[in-house]
Amino acid sequence: MLLEIDNVTLAYGRIQALHGISLTVGQGEVVALIGANGAGKSTTMRAISGLRPVSQGTIRFDGQDITKLRADLRVIRGVSQSPEGRGIFPGMTVRDNLEMGAYTRRNRSEIDEDLDRAFTLFPRLKEREKQPGGTLSGGEQQMLAVGRALMSRPKLLLLDEPSMGLAPMLIQQIFDIIVEINQQGTTVLLVEQNAQQALSRAHRAYVLETGRIVKEGTGAELLHDPAVKDAYLGVA
Amino acid sequence: MTTTTEKATWRSSGGVRGWFGRQPGWVRGIIVLVSAILAFLLPYAAEVPLIGPQIVTEGIDWPSALFNMSYYVLLALGLNVVVGYAGLLDLGYVGFFAVGAYGTALLTSPDSVLYADTGWKWLMAVPVALALTMVAGLILGWPTLRLRGDYLAIVTLGFAEIIRIFATSTTTLRGDRGFASIPHPPGMWNGKPIFGVTDAVPYFWLGLVVIILVILGVRNLDRSRVGRSWLAIREDEEAAEIMGVRTIKYKLWAFAIGAFIGGLGGVLFAGEQGFINSQTFVLQFSILVLAGVVMGGSGNMAGAILGGALISYIPDRLRGISLGDTDLYEYRFALFGLVIIIIMVLRPQGLIPSRRRAMELKDREKEVAPQ
Ligand SMILES: Nc1ncnc2c1ncn2[C@@H]1O[C@H](COP(=O)(O)OP(=O)(O)OP(=O)(O)O)[C@@H](O)[C@H]1O
Numbered sequence: 001m002l003l004e005i006d007n008v009t010l011a012y013g014r015i016q017a018l019h020g021i022s023l024t025v026g027q028g029e030v031v032a033l034i035g036a037n038g039a040g041k042s043t044t045m046r047a048i049s050g051l052r053p054v055s056q057g058t059i060r061f062d063g064q065d066i067t068k069l070r071a072d073l074r075v076i077r078g079v080s081q082s083p084e085g086r087g088i089f090p091g092m093t094v095r096d097n098l099e100m101g102a103y104t105r106r107n108r109s110e111i112d113e114d115l116d117r118a119f120t121l122f123p124r125l126k127e128r129e130k131q132p133g134g135t136l137s138g139g140e141q142q143m144l145a146v147g148r149a150l151m152s153r154p155k156l157l158l159l160d161e162p163s164m165g166l167a168p169m170l171i172q173q174i175f176d177i178i179v180e181i182n183q184q185g186t187t188v189l190l191v192e193q194n195a196q197q198a199l200s201r202a203h204r205a206y207v208l209e210t211g212r213i214v215k216e217g218t219g220a221e222l223l224h225d226p227a228v229k230d231a232y233l234g235v236a
Numbered sequence: 237m238t239t240t241t242e243k244a245t246w247r248s249s250g251g252v253r254g255w256f257g258r259q260p261g262w263v264r265g266i267i268v269l270v271s272a273i274l275a276f277l278l279p280y281a282a283e284v285p286l287i288g289p290q291i292v293t294e295g296i297d298w299p300s301a302l303f304n305m306s307y308y309v310l311l312a313l314g315l316n317v318v319v320g321y322a323g324l325l326d327l328g329y330v331g332f333f334a335v336g337a338y339g340t341a342l343l344t345s346p347d348s349v350l351y352a353d354t355g356w357k358w359l360m361a362v363p364v365a366l367a368l369t370m371v372a373g374l375i376l377g378w379p380t381l382r383l384r385g386d387y388l389a390i391v392t393l394g395f396a397e398i399i400r401i402f403a404t405s406t407t408t409l410r411g412d413r414g415f416a417s418i419p420h421p422p423g424m425w426n427g428k429p430i431f432g433v434t435d436a437v438p439y440f441w442l443g444l445v446v447i448i449l450v451i452l453g454v455r456n457l458d459r460s461r462v463g464r465s466w467l468a469i470r471e472d473e474e475a476a477e478i479m480g481v482r483t484i485k486y487k488l489w490a491f492a493i494g495a496f497i498g499g500l501g502g503v504l505f506a507g508e509q510g511f512i513n514s515q516t517f518v519l520q521f522s523i524l525v526l527a528g529v530v531m532g533g534s535g536n537m538a539g540a541i542l543g544g545a546l547i548s549y550i551p552d553r554l555r556g557i558s559l560g561d562t563d564l565y566e567y568r569f570a571l572f573g574l575v576i577i578i579i580m581v582l583r584p585q586g587l588i589p590s591r592r593r594a595m596e597l598k599d600r601e602k603e604v605a606p607q
């Protein structure tokens with residue numbers, strides 16, 4: 001297993017956001033994490049990236065315990081996140097945003113290769129290379145956030161709601177790209193409101209409810225689970 | 237690489253700054269050099285026909301005004317590192333100025349309890365006093381790093397007050413009585429000391445040299461990995477951390493470097509005045525310097541310099557102007573407030589804005605009021 005989260009508890013002050021969750025992500029998988037607003041999905045991502053200390057439990061990555069590891073060292077080990085709400089740097093150009101994604105790396109020629117790769121994945125970003133990130137449209141910013149997350153050459157890519165605020169056409173496109181990234185060898189943990197898309201594209205998935213994992217299975221299983229259908233797919 | 241893209245952005249922008257950015261390297265070099273030389277000639281500004289008498293009015297003791305401007309500019313440059321580059325709102329910045337000045341006083345003045353053991357020359361005290369301000373920067377930085385925005389502002393405000401109260405009420409720091417006979421900087425010329433009591437011009441020149449060194453140092457930092465890290469932290473701290481920026485480390489650096497520069501202002505001040513007491517370091521001073529940084533254009537050194545000089549010069553300029561029976565100097569802070577409000581309404585990003593800052597402001601407005 002590339003990522004193993006075991007019984008992790010996390011609190012913001014007195015608000016307990018995660019009540020002992022366990023999940024795993026295998027090498028080469030796309031795993032989806034779905035759940036209602038406030039269920040703790042983004043919190044789980046923060047715990048994996050090391051932005052918030054966990055109060056109990058362990059996080060293992062690539063065979064090693066990283067529960068107490070500093071966030072920057074996790075990036076170096078191969079964890080990268082595209083945060084909820086994109087979190088791009090508004091005053092930096094598109095190119096500088098991408099360069100920030102490679103902040104922990106030194107090898108110039110490899111970074112240039114990856115810049116090319118990001119621009120191939122997202123040709124729209126190439127056209128806007130010199131434009132400040134803050135002037136991009138919402139969808140373009142989302143592409144930038146995903147592209148930037150790839151710039152650290154992650155083993156595990158954490159995507160927090162990559163389809164948020166995108167037009168239906170673009171949603172298709174961004175999921176296609178996620179699958180493409182995965183096929184190129186990057187493992188993906190995906191948080192989504194768009195459960196339909198997420199479940200149909202993911203190998204496996206977990207359902208999170210108020211800080212607890214209440215269901216897990218393959219994407220197809222959950223897609224046809226009556227309870228999941230009811231709660232997250234808004235049966236049409 | 238950051239610098240090349242930055243240049244590209246400048247090139248496409250308008251205004252004086254855009255024009256400057258479009259000039260070839262040697263033209264920019266000459267402009268900078270000429271400005272530096274003109275700065276050294278400022279003491280003779282009154283000799284310039286027409287404009288001179290407008291700048292150097294009757295009421296102003298011009299050499300002293302210049303020296304005051306020089307340490308205000310230093311403070312603005314230092315605060316600009318903390319607020320403008322790293323985005324940490326520090327309202328207690330004058331605290332570091334005080335630590336630098338008191339550090340010097342404690343090590344040199346005959347009034348100091350340490351005098352028997354130290355009683356150093358000014359120059360010897362400088363490095364120690366500066367080290368002390370950096371430590372103070374770290375002490376303030378360490379516990380406050382997890383605070384953001386408003387909270388940080390309140391805590392730093394408290395820090396400056398603590399220092400002031402310490403200075404007022406501890407016997408070691410002597411309150412109002414203060415420290416006298418702080419030695420002046422060294423150096424002789426024609427058998428007379430360069431840094432005397434009557435002429436403030438040499439102090440201004442010394443301040444100018446220090447300012448130039450600070451500008452060069454900060455510029456190099458800004459273009460390095462440190463500057464990139466500060467920028468990322470300021471624009472989005474969580475995103476910066478996700479990229480692998482060691483946010484705590486770089487925020488501490490910003491505090492320490494900012495403190496160091498503020499301390500430089502303090503040691504120069506103590507060396508010129510020869511006397512300091514607890515009245516010297518009032519809170520309004522911190523606010524004034526912050527106003528200067530914001531007014532000039534936060535995140536941009538040219539802006540900080542202009543803003544720092546203006547906050548020191550404007551009140552001086554009001555001296556001796558009377559309207560009817562009232563001397564405008566009496567109302568200097570009210571008028572000054574008015575000037576700041578006008579500038580901020582007309583140019584919210586400051587007189588010499590940083591383009592990036594303008595973008596960030598826009599981004600924040602979007603967050604507050606989504607369309
Ligand atoms: N910084 C914070 N301080 C306090 N409480 C927080 C903080 N961040 C999140 N929470 C709380 O933790 C819980 C989980 O939040 P989280 O952001 O992980 O939800 P989520 O599943 O990502 O929701 P959404 O789908 O709306 O993004 C919520 O109850 C939220 O209010």
Ligand SMILES: [Mg+2]
Binds near residue numbers: 041042043084160
């Ligand atoms: Mg979320």
